[in-house]
Amino acid sequence: MNLFSKNAKLKSFLDNLHSENEKQLIFQARNQFNGTDEEFKQLLTKYNTYNAIEKGKILEENRIKIQNEELALSVSPEMGQFLFMTAMILKPKIILELGSSIGVSTIYFAEALRQINNDGFVIATELSKEKCDNILKNAELVGLNQYVKILYGDVFETIKNINEKIDIVFIDIWASGYMEIFEATRGLLKPGAVFIADNMYSAGKETALFKEYLDKDDTVYNITLDFESGVEYGIILKNN
Numbered sequence: 001m002n003l004f005s006k007n008a009k010l011k012s013f014l015d016n017l018h019s020e021n022e023k024q025l026i027f028q029a030r031n032q033f034n035g036t037d038e039e040f041k042q043l044l045t046k047y048n049t050y051n052a053i054e055k056g057k058i059l060e061e062n063r064i065k066i067q068n069e070e071l072a073l074s075v076s077p078e079m080g081q082f083l084f085m086t087a088m089i090l091k092p093k094i095i096l097e098l099g100s101s102i103g104v105s106t107i108y109f110a111e112a113l114r115q116i117n118n119d120g121f122v123i124a125t126e127l128s129k130e131k132c133d134n135i136l137k138n139a140e141l142v143g144l145n146q147y148v149k150i151l152y153g154d155v156f157e158t159i160k161n162i163n164e165k166i167d168i169v170f171i172d173i174w175a176s177g178y179m180e181i182f183e184a185t186r187g188l189l190k191p192g193a194v195f196i197a198d199n200m201y202s203a204g205k206e207t208a209l210f211k212e213y214l215d216k217d218d219t220v221y222n223i224t225l226d227f228e229s230g231v232e233y234g235i236i237l238k239n240n
């Protein structure tokens with residue numbers, strides 16, 4: 001059984017968002033790819049068989065940039081369920097999501113919080129007003145809005161308004177900001193808090209310094225999971 005086995009409505013809602021996200025990404029990649037439709041089709045077939053590190057390389061070689069503020073850039077269904085299950089295991093009170101876009105990962109967390117039923121909530125943060133409106137609309141459509149608080153604006157500013165201590169932080173803003181935002185949120189994280197950062201391989205160049213910084217930090221345990229876009233998974237041992 002997985003999250004969706006008993007929840008057809010949520011499945012169909014998220015399926016649509018995932019499929020729309022994939023269409024947007026393929027459209028964007030095609031526009032940037034310098035070759036014929038046939039060559040693009042072949043590249044796409046190959047791409048889907050590659051692991052996360054190879055995917056990052058293939059995008060770089062073909063000068064395809066995924067980062068685009070207009071796009072949803074949502075987590076995949078597998079990554080979403082990974083977030084959901086992590087929350088189900090840890091039973092967090094407060095989850096902080098750094099970079100929420102239209103709220104797909106937010107919904108996976110919110111569904112876990114609904115099932116845990118401990119008055120917890122996810123703080124969704126997003127730079128774009130339009131995307132914030134979509135987070136709210138999407139959470140309402142699946143009846144999960146009571147588990148979501150939205151902070152609109154630059155997260156480096158908006159996190160200053162957070163007073164709660166955080167149990168899980170999901171880092172998914174533009175990868176070049178990971179180290180700085182991690183340092184900025186560090187004081188909010190409880191000892192024992194779990195941090196998860198997406199795109200460690202697909203944005204390997206941008207995340208390299210963050211990775212180096214974590215590997216040298218003796219107040220965390222961390223590992224890069226060779227899964228999806230490369231996922232940094234860590235625990236805060238103590239606040240430094």
Ligand SMILES: C[S@@+](CC[C@H](N)C(=O)[O-])C[C@H]1O[C@@H](n2cnc3c(N)ncnc32)[C@H](O)[C@@H]1O
Nearest residue numbers: 073074075099100101104105126127154155174
């Ligand atoms: C990869 S998307 C997040 C996807 C989302 N976590 C999901 O899986 O559904 C990254 C998002 O971070 C937002 N972002 C980037 N820098 C930001 C900042 N400094 N403050 C707030 N949001 C930011 C972008 O607008 C974009 O929507």
